[in-house]
Amino acid sequence: MLKQFMLLFIGAFGICLFVLMMQFVWRFIDDLIGKGLSMDVLAQFFWYMALMLVPQALPLAILLASLITMGNLGESMELTAIKAAGIPLLKCVRALIVTSVLVAGISFVFQNDIGPMANSKLRQLMIAMRQKSPELEIPEGIFYNGIPSCNLYVQQKNMETGVLYGVMIYRMSNSFDDAAIILADSGRLQSTADKMHLKLTLYNGEWFENLRSSEMGGQAEVPYRRESFIEKIIILNFNEGLDLGDTDDQDAGAHSVFKLTERIDSMKQVTDSMGRSLATEMKRYVFETPQMSKRDSLKLIVKGESGDINIDSLFTHLSSEKQRDVLQSASNSIERVKMDMDFRGLVSRDMNQLRREFAIERINKFTLSLTVVIFFFIGASLGAIIRKGGLGVPIIISVLVYILFFILDNTGYRMARQGSWTIAFGKGLSPGVLIPLAAFVTYKANKDSVVFNMDAYRQLFMSLLGLRFKRHIASKEVIINEPEYQRDAQRLEALTQQVQQYSEVHHLIHLPNPVNVFFKYVPDNDVEHMADELESIIDDLGNTRDRFVLSYLNQYPIVSEKAHTRPFDRKWMNITAAIIFPIGIALYIRMCRFRLRLYRDLKQIVNINAQMIERINSIS
Secondary structure (H helix, E strand, C coil), X not given: CHHHHHHHHXXXXXXXXXXXXXXXXXXXHHHHCCCCCCHXXXXXXXXXXHHHHHHHHHXXXXXXXXXXXXXXXXXXXXXXXXXXXXXXXXXXXXXXXXXXXXXXXXXXXXXXXXXXXXXHHHHHHHHHHHHHCHHHHCCCCCEECCCCCEEEEEXXXXXXXXXXXXXXXXXXXXXXXXXXXXXXXXXXXXXXXXXXXXXXEEEEEEEEEECCHHHHCCCCCCCEEEEEEEEEEEEEEHHHHCCCCCCCCCCHHXXXXXXXXXXXXXXXXXXXHHHHXXXXXXXXXXXXXXXXXXXXXXXXXCCECCECCCHHHHHHCCCHHHHHHHHHHHHHHHHHHHHHHHHHHHHHXXXXXXXXXXXXXXXXXXXXXXXXXXXXXXXXXXXXXXXXXXXXXXXXXXXXXXXXXXXXHHHHHHHHHCCCCCHHHHHCHHHHHXXXXXXXXXXXXXXXXXXXXXXXXXXXXXXXXXCCCXXXXXXXXXXXXXXXXXXXXXXXXXXXXXXXXXXXXXXXXXXXXXXXXXXXXXXXXXXXXXXXXXXXXXXXXXXXCCHHXXXXXXXXXXXXXXXXXXXXXXXXXXXXXXXXXXXXXXXXXXXXXXXXXXXXXXXXXXXXXXXXXXXXHHHC
């Protein structure tokens, strides 16, 4: 079993890793095509990408391999033979459980040690690949805003030479006052020797720029400057020029659990120190103002010997010039506090956002490893229950389970990252749902319970809705015991008399007393005895060779024995249903419906009995 499981696991892991890699490649397809990359660079790209995606491929591979393994054993009846030998399911898959735990440990090692290294190497490789041909980042025919304070338009690009044609640049550094428009027939975008900047060389163009009047002392107005050039070189910051994503310090996936804990603690200390510093400065703003000493300012809020000091009266006794200075000083102080608080709030929000992402990644390294074990129990149990091998049903079930996991995990991650949910709740959402599911299907598989028997669910659904069941009695090819026709005819006559007597005593078409139904139930065994007698007669006459008798047998209704008397068998359940007013009414209406159906069934039994007795008398 372990050998078969490992072979399937290796194959499923390769397929899952390939699918995830293709999805990852499509995200960076523009960075790979047309760059003239060598084979060793491409090999490094796919190698580091594969190392990063190993933890994501392991759970799905475990799920698919366990489903196929147990499904094959169940389909070939080997699992039945193992259970018949007295070996329980959990003992049967003990070696597979140990293997799944080892795979979970490997997943954690990849996430904690190998994954951060691969993430960092892949980031450096992506930067080098983009530096090789940075002009390929610029699209044709649309404005590109990837460069800060600039919108770049390129009409056409030469992929072989890297020359840009029909270049238009709209640049705004600080405001509209210094906006600039640059037009050029052609240009070339290259990285500098230090790989830290981009050099944009423009040919045959013009430069239009608004000039600030501050250069002339605020007295003269210079509307704009126009410059024609044959060749113009513009230096752009490489890190700001192209969107390269977060750095390693800001990328949670580039750190181990130990480093994540260190970074979270350090960020918490930074935010706490910012809060303490803000509190200290707020006290300084309150108790120490430029216009009065600390002692005088304290008098404004401390009760003196003569009573509370009226600040308004002190202000009115000042001269107009002093009042204006005090108001200006207060306004400046409030503005400084507001700007400082806005800046600190922005820094604090960014820091808390980054800290949440780091905390989510730290928990994710454990939850994703735990998912490997959870998926094994789900896959092995479902495979033992369904007992379908091959690639058809297992793949469908694997996809459905993985979609459920992805929705729960992605929803919890997004809600925790934006702060709507706590981090523990967000990342614990998928394990909190999948662990009970795994325990349920494992229990059912270990007890040989029927979970996916559609006939059982169909019968339960029809019973709840009161739908009709039909008989299907077919002619037997080999009959050992012939039916006792005369004895069955006498039993049918006796059954007809019992049905007629029951109908006269019990008025089924009348509404029953709700008090007797829910609180004073009296068992009705007559219908149960008549139904048992009818089934016994049908069982004996089912050995007949006469097609008319078989036709009459299939016309007999299947009698519901208890549904016409009360909603539930237990008295306390009936009382509870009566107390819950809407539910009690629905159950009472359902019971009345069964009474009417029983009334029609009894009439039908009487009619078929007469036809059956007449047919038996004709053939005997």
